[in-house]
Amino acid sequence: MGANGLDTCFVEFITSSAEFNDKPRMTLNIWNKSTDSINVSLSGTSGSIDAWDEYYYYGYKYGYQSAFESLGMAGKVTGNTISTVSDMGSAKSVLLVGAYASKVAFTDINGSARSYSGYVARNNIVPFSSRGPMADGRIKPDIAAPGLTLETSVSSFATAYTPTGSSSNQVVHSFMFNGKTYYYGEFIGTSASSPVAAGILGLMLQANPRLTPTQANTIIKQTAIQDNFTGALPAAGNNDWGHGKINAYAAVKAALAANSVQSYTGIKPECSLYPNPNNGLLTVKYKSSKAETLSVSVFNVAGSLVSTFVWNVNKGDNLKQLDLSGVAKGLYTVKVAGSTGYTSIKTLVE
Template identity: 25%
Template sequence: MKQTIIFGILFFALAFSAYSQQRAYYYEVKLLDKQFSEYSIAEPAKFLSQKSVERRLIQQIPVNETDLPVSSSYINQLKDAGAEVIYKSKWLNLVIIRVDRPEVAMQISKKPFIRHMQSADHLFALDTRNSEKPYFDNEVIEKPASRIKGQVYKSQAAYNYGASLNQARMINIDQLHALNFTGNGITIGVIDAGYNSVDVMQAFDSLRAHGQILGTRDFVQPGNNVYHTGISTHGTMVLSTMGGNLPGQLIGTAPKASYWLLRSEDAVSEYIMEEYYWVNAAEFADSAGVDIINSSLGYSTFDDPAENHTYSDMDGNTAVVTIGADMAAAKGILVVNSAGNSGANAWQYITAPADGDSVLTVGAVDLAGAYAYFSSKGPTADGRIKPDVTAQGQQTIVATIPSGVAGGSGTSFSSPIIAGAAACLWQANPTFTNMELINAIRMSASQSSGPDNLKGWGIPDFVQANSLLTQSVIHEQKAFHELKTFPNPFTSRISLEVTANYPIVLDIRLINSNGKVVSSLIGVEIAKGKNMVALNNLDSYPSGIYMLQVSDGYAVTTKKVIK
């Protein structure tokens, strides 16, 4: 009996030892720099496409070290030390490695080019499979409603929009189409969960016939067929609101734009590694020369609750995917992202990367332009107004498999409507920057004089946005070139020092973290030069973060203040 027990213990020990030896250990390795790179920022054509370089030239964005690929010298040293490199990001300047023993990782951590190293087991250990990704849970796809059948919707524009006329006319994009601004020459990168049957569906015949689908990439399963019938249809529907062309049923907002279809999302699970895949997709989009990214994705909760984001993470600087989105914007890409579908849930707030300060975040309204109850709300954790704008996201007309259309509800569909419209606007005004487009879109919107955290600046009018750009309002000297506030933190009073370039009238609002205006000065006349204005009697307001919003009727400037 004793021998049996000893043998059992030895067997267990050997089995455990074998398991330990076979187990993989993952680490996230942040690199110090990009020394010994075989590339140089003086020769960007070796690692960026011509269109990517041209985007930077037009917007006067210099090529810098973040554009360089991760140093191959460092990669080789990691491999020589016994690590398998399974992920790398040039923007984050990090790699994720896999080793078979912790001692190997310990030796690697001592290398001089390692800035920081931490366990990344949590990125790969979980393998649960849900029936649907949490972000898509509140999205509803319905069979075509009676209002769609048997009715002809006509427009004076160049297309027969069918039932999709409402979502086009709401933002006046049909009028830009009538002027032949349909996205031609603009490239949109769609980052999503899959494009089931896009290669055969009638809705995309026009894209295929004219070579407007430039290519596909799968960053979750490299080499995978993103059109496979077993993959998600989410990206298919998203693409249809931009590039779909079914006369009499559905016309997308950018039917002549070109598209890269990029998969960063595994629709049947939710794990934080997908944020890293998103960054890879954005890096590729940048290098391929994409002008606009539409991302109808968002991150807050995961299959492993330990990975969940908190609301405080929605500050524009914390989530990996938000850092990547803002980096894409810094490269001159217009990043358009859905706000999320949590407006009626306990979370209620926007999700990453919609919290990015350089991201055009899109919420949803219904057919009549009223706030859609499910659309995620702002503000960001640091008090910025979100979403930026809204479009039809309830009963949005989308293409469905195998053919025909349906009504889709979710900010996943309002976001690409705006992204496609922005492509038409940029075609009409190609010398402007991504941030100037965002400003014009905001300024044209229905709530531009008083944005809130439900609809943001409101529903854009792309004819008005085009006029603002055409008339060079965005390029003109700003009404005031300096705005100072003090004290900060404040107690009973906030003083503003406004230096104006010419006489203007300002509206000043103090907004609390719930998006409510708690104090205001409307119609304040400001003379040319330096002016002093004050908000008084603020003693009774509770401590916290506030946003001071100053508008001259065209542009809105915000500053964070604390009590």
């Protein structure tokens, strides 16, 4: 191996007769210190063979630590980026999250401008985002979320993420608390987009704790954003974007609507209550088309009035904090009445 033929190449084969998909499998690991080409030939007695290369972005101009290249040789095949989704996303109840670029430029803590614009344009799917289909033909990913580039907190023990550390070009802010400085840095990857989706799912479950995995999956797909960057997507989604860009606000609203805790009379108002369940401290959100006076009443499960007050709201979004911490634990109904009707929302005080 290598230009002088003196490098040693270590090859490891790991095989299994059948995986969870009932197909045989082999992993080929190759270690060497130099850059070179290895001729790999795969053959079988029947069926087809699929091969995947390890994805590795940092520091390698082709985007891979190694790559399938035909090098112009007869019978050799250059690889592609089809079906790069991983084993972890293969389970049928998994919500597989791709990544798109919500931000491509920032200024680091030392005042230097940083940009990924040469790698991907803003609002587009990111090249490292895995693509489907699965081996059984299922379309993946299910949804795309921001994965480049997101600001997040950094471990206070990560000395690389400081103004003088080796990753200072990713550090953007600092915060001092109790005499100690904490830093915030930019983060990219599906390791960033997946936590975004998980956080949105957490909000959905806060709005509707009875939400099933199937319901949550359906809501996220049905409320996804399609725009000029995703293009018009088929009902089943596609293997780049899934069903589009995740829509936090619409997903949480749909989760709340799926919870059979709210009813209304007259014109349905845009009114919600969170968290639900709660410890007696909760917030009522009301979106009004005009300035008006609302009547808010709280009833216990027996229908007895617990609290009532008048709420003057303005046009647009309005928030009202309710304190029911002094009441007994149990189920309560919050009734919000306006000039065009009223809504009743059940809430559980734990």
